[in-house]
Amino acid sequence: MVTIIKIAWRNVWRNKLRSLIVITSMVLGLWSGLFAVAMSRGINEQRVKSAIDTYLHHVQIHNPSFEYNLDINSVIEDPTCVLEEIENNSLVKAFSSRIIISVMASTAHGTEGVKIIGIESEKETSFSEISQNIVKGNYFSKTKSKPVIIGQKLADNLKLDIKKKLSVTFVDDNGDIQRIKFKVEGIFNTANSIFDGGNIFVKKEDLIDLFKNKYATHEIAILCNNIDDSNILKENLAGLFPKNKVETWKDISPELGSVQEIMVWFFLIFMSIILLALSFGIVNIMLMAVLERKRELGMLMSVGLNKTKVFLMILFETIFISCISLPLGILLSYLMISYYGQVGIDLSIVSKGLEAFGMKSMVYTDLPIDYYFRITILTLFVTLISSLFPARRALKLDPAEAIRSL
Amino acid sequence: MNVIETKNISKLYKQADQDIKALNDVSINFKKGEFTAIVGPSGSGKTTFLNTIGGLDSPSSGKVLIDNNEITKLNSNQLIDFRLRNIGFVFQSYNLIPVLTAKENVEFIMLMQGSSKSIRDKRSVELLKSVGLDDQLNRRPNQLSGGQQQRVAVARALASKPKFVLADEPTANLDSSSTSNLLDIMSRLNKKEKMTFIFSTHDQRVIDRANRIITLEDGKILSDINVK
Numbered sequence: 001m002v003t004i005i006k007i008a009w010r011n012v013w014r015n016k017l018r019s020l021i022v023i024t025s026m027v028l029g030l031w032s033g034l035f036a037v038a039m040s041r042g043i044n045e046q047r048v049k050s051a052i053d054t055y056l057h058h059v060q061i062h063n064p065s066f067e068y069n070l071d072i073n074s075v076i077e078d079p080t081c082v083l084e085e086i087e088n089n090s091l092v093k094a095f096s097s098r099i100i101i102s103v104m105a106s107t108a109h110g111t112e113g114v115k116i117i118g119i120e121s122e123k124e125t126s127f128s129e130i131s132q133n134i135v136k137g138n139y140f141s142k143t144k145s146k147p148v149i150i151g152q153k154l155a156d157n158l159k160l161d162i163k164k165k166l167s168v169t170f171v172d173d174n175g176d177i178q179r180i181k182f183k184v185e186g187i188f189n190t191a192n193s194i195f196d197g198g199n200i201f202v203k204k205e206d207l208i209d210l211f212k213n214k215y216a217t218h219e220i221a222i223l224c225n226n227i228d229d230s231n232i233l234k235e236n237l238a239g240l241f242p243k244n245k246v247e248t249w250k251d252i253s254p255e256l257g258s259v260q261e262i263m264v265w266f267f268l269i270f271m272s273i274i275l276l277a278l279s280f281g282i283v284n285i286m287l288m289a290v291l292e293r294k295r296e297l298g299m300l301m302s303v304g305l306n307k308t309k310v311f312l313m314i315l316f317e318t319i320f321i322s323c324i325s326l327p328l329g330i331l332l333s334y335l336m337i338s339y340y341g342q343v344g345i346d347l348s349i350v351s352k353g354l355e356a357f358g359m360k361s362m363v364y365t366d367l368p369i370d371y372y373f374r375i376t377i378l379t380l381f382v383t384l385i386s387s388l389f390p391a392r393r394a395l396k397l398d399p400a401e402a403i404r405s406l
Numbered sequence: 407m408n409v410i411e412t413k414n415i416s417k418l419y420k421q422a423d424q425d426i427k428a429l430n431d432v433s434i435n436f437k438k439g440e441f442t443a444i445v446g447p448s449g450s451g452k453t454t455f456l457n458t459i460g461g462l463d464s465p466s467s468g469k470v471l472i473d474n475n476e477i478t479k480l481n482s483n484q485l486i487d488f489r490l491r492n493i494g495f496v497f498q499s500y501n502l503i504p505v506l507t508a509k510e511n512v513e514f515i516m517l518m519q520g521s522s523k524s525i526r527d528k529r530s531v532e533l534l535k536s537v538g539l540d541d542q543l544n545r546r547p548n549q550l551s552g553g554q555q556q557r558v559a560v561a562r563a564l565a566s567k568p569k570f571v572l573a574d575e576p577t578a579n580l581d582s583s584s585t586s587n588l589l590d591i592m593s594r595l596n597k598k599e600k601m602t603f604i605f606s607t608h609d610q611r612v613i614d615r616a617n618r619i620i621t622l623e624d625g626k627i628l629s630d631i632n633v634k
Binding site: 003301306307309 | 460463482483486487489495501504506510514515517518519
């Protein structure tokens with residue numbers, strides 16, 4: 001067996017240029033595939049993180065009917081008990097209660113349907129990114145009378161700027177039309193332009209007078225100490241407050257929740273397509289090697305090399321090619337993914353398009369270690385399969401005819 | 407005692423709509439220690455005959471017996487093993503393994519037979535010395551001349567201690583000095599070790615050294631002459 005392995009290894013280097021071309025194509029194929037997957041994962045991680053930090057958070061509590069119609073009367077049951085429980089729960093890192101009303105926001109330049117979110121401005125800073133995303137003006141610090149923080153997109157649509165007035169109209173809990181004027185104190189810009197165009201933030205106390213109950217709350221948003229605790233906290237709170245609806249970020253935005261699972265399949269399918277293309281290259285080079293060495297193989301069979309050993313020789317040659325390519329491809333991918341995982345890739349040239357999908361323009365590549373193991377197994381499997389056809393072709397050679405071939 | 411015995415072997419090839427008889431009812435015996443040249447024009451059936459007695463080709467009819475064992479009954483794997491243990495081959499184009507050195511090429515057959523490293527080392531060096539290549543042990547085929555490659559091929563053919571050696575036009579690609587050198591080596595091995603050699607050849611220099619000359623034509627034996 002050692003001699004068969006030795007012959008196979010030396011055969012790989014008989015035609016150095018050809019072997020190097022296949023090795024290079026495998027290295028580049030692996031690198032491009034892994035890097036593309038790492039970039040996709042990075043983009044999706046950013047999207048999930050941005051959504052959680054901006055508006056999803058880990059767990060949300062609502063009145064069960066609230067999410068269907070944003071009815072102003074669909075407030076949380078027993079809000080003080082719920083808030084007290086959350087405050088004492090060890091899984092909770094931060095939380096904030098909110099009033100949310102569907103309103104028409106108007107200026108002299110136009111009208112937009114938006115959600116007005118009344119927040120506890122101090123508490124909100126500890127877990128929402130809104131305060132960090134202020135690009136103009138301030139975050140509830142200077143304006144004393146009914147300040148509002150609006151998104152850049154809404155500001156553009158309604159031609160609003162700092163200190164300008166924004167009028168909101170809505171139906172109150174009695175069914176009467178109400179109009180309140182706010183003064184723009186800050187403009188935020190998150191990675192999600194849809195969010196920026198559809199949400200405005202005001203102080204909760206500026207809306208609470210609309211309600212008979214001064215503790216009225218439509219939404220309690222919670223950040224856990226660990227994102228993996230979201231489900232436990234949900235079960236916990238849902239059991240204690242069955243009249244309210246408790247949801248994790250995955251329940252609210254299942255398309256984001258399933259991104260990681262989808263990415264695994266995306267990775268497998270994407271890499272399989274690349275490896276399938278590479279396998280044709282391997283089949284081609286090995287078939288050429290077999291056909292070029294017909295006479296030699298015929299001689300080997302004539303003098304007593306049995307079919308199993310001929311088969312193994314071709315198999316080893318193929319495996320050697322992938323054993324050289326695989327570590328090189330993985331090392332190159334690992335180094336580049338690690339590097340761009342630290343410094344990021346600046347896609348600001350297409351930032352507008354990315355923001356429409358809730359993505360930031362800086363992408364940090366990310367690929368867990370288990371993906372490298374998966375690609376190793378997948379590559380070895382594809383290599384083995386690729387070697388079967390040339391090896392079978394070699395076995396079909398008739399030694400007497402093969403010796404006479406040119 | 408006969409080393410090789412053929413009984414009425416015929417070999418039929420189909421070419422387009424025509425049946426071509428490469429061998430036609432050939433019955434012949436070879437004794438141990440013979441140095442035989444098989445001659446005849448191109449297409450007379452020389453190579454087919456060598457392939458048939460070497461177990462590389464099976465006859466359409468008839469029997470081939472090696473040491474009284476009928477090889478025509480063996481399946482392909484048994485034939486491979488049979489060739490490994492009983493027959494040495496020397497080919498026209500040397501057909502050495504290009505990625506192995508001269509010594510490794512000679513050792514290769516013994517390795518397939520399962521010989522130990524010490525035996526392989528000793529015998530491969532001995533054989534290469536006997537063909538005058540003890541100073542070229544670690545050279546690869548592309549570093550050797552045609553004559554030297556063919557001498558390595560002879561050493562390889564003898565490495566397995568075969569019952570006989572089949573050589574298909576072994577001197578066809580060699581110049582006259584290499585041919586003479588090769589024939590000297592094979593004659594010496596034939597006399598010293600009583601090794602049976604069967605050549606197919608057109609080369610008069612080989613025919614001149616043979617002690618038996620068989621002439622084939624149209625797949626039939628035209629003459630079988632013992633030369634004293």
